[in-house]
Amino acid sequence: MAPRGRPRDTQVDERVLRIAAALIFERGYAGLSIDEVAERAGVAKTTLYRRWPTKDHLAVAVVARLQADDEITDTGDIRTDLVDYMDKIAAGLNRMRAAGGREGPSAGAVGELVAAAARHEDIGRMTRQQYVERNTIALALIERARVRGELRADLDAEALFDQLAGALYYRVMITGAPVDRAYAERLVSSALEGSLACH
Amino acid sequence: MAPRGRPRDTQVDERVLRIAAALIFERGYAGLSIDEVAERAGVAKTTLYRRWPTKDHLAVAVVARLQADDEITDTGDIRTDLVDYMDKIAAGLNRMRAAGGREGPSAGAVGELVAAAARHEDIGRMTRQQYVERNTIALALIERARVRGELRADLDAEALFDQLAGALYYRVMITGAPVDRAYAERLVSSALEGSLACH
DNA sequence: CCAATTACGAAACTTGAGTTGCGCAATTGG
């Protein structure tokens, strides 16, 4: 039971996303022109707008593909698992950061994504939805470590994950500092071991 | 020794920023129209563009005023001081968040600021500069607490501050969760005490 | 006073996002 009228040309989606991705990486978000994408893809603008109602939606569709699917590993050692996880998030952020067009310590496309989520209700919902899924996985990982006695019983798992993921986003978007595996290790150590003098 | 030619009308800056702020709060960033600001302020568009080269620059000038000057207090108790500090940052974020025009868990103007910093080299530099100043103050506060023995000697102060500030920004921009004093207390507790089981 | 310099206002202009209307193509259900 296919839908009623003329079916959409599925090749269009693929071709447009590829061309849009090339433009974003080459010239940045501002250099992405709907008219140019349509022309290069050999389709009318109306065909684009039927699929992505705004330029923001198209850009989000392109950049969202850059995020890894966050396959999580549970080795039984929470420190190793968290470092791996942070490293994967960092890799996704670095890919998006590269899609800025500019050089230097710029947030690249990450900032545009956040702005797009703030501008459009539906993009915001989608973004938060993806976060919730990732958060659920991470909280389960932390909870298992807590149950088996690696982590303290009165742990605030939400605050812990906010600290870890937040530090990565903060560096990419605000301070422009690098996020790599070495930083992920520092971060996890700091969060796990705490900052108080030995007690 | 005044500059050479006709001096700028200083009343213009004040009036324009007031009108722009009203528009941003009323209709959000997208609802801020340069033409309308110029008309309401009774000046030509060229006069606006002489002061703020893009709409982003004008918006940043407006929103940057919302950040508190972060007067930091040093009571000698690092937990109290950090909670106070996080609460002040959170207050600034909440003010910016309110300047979004939309309802719900939106990042509001915060996302637009990050995007503006990614789009314009000079805005990015200014943003990072403000961060560096704030960071310097916070790191000094942490360092004093470390020296007097409140905090562990091998502390990673940079990671600690990234965790704290990052968690706030992360909630505002990504998850849409609230940031208030209660959360600041949870956050500081979690970061200070760590997550490992008693060791 | 005069020349150089900078600010201002007004209007026309360019560019790109997003919309609209129309004719035609492809598909389903009867």
Place this chain on the structure above:
DNA sequence: CCAATTGCGCAACTCAAGTTTCGTAATTGG
């Protein structure tokens, strides 16, 4: 086969950001 439905291309359109040109106003330095 026929009507309803949906996709597509084309072209003209609206709207707002940002630019350009030009005539005029205010200021400094000589």
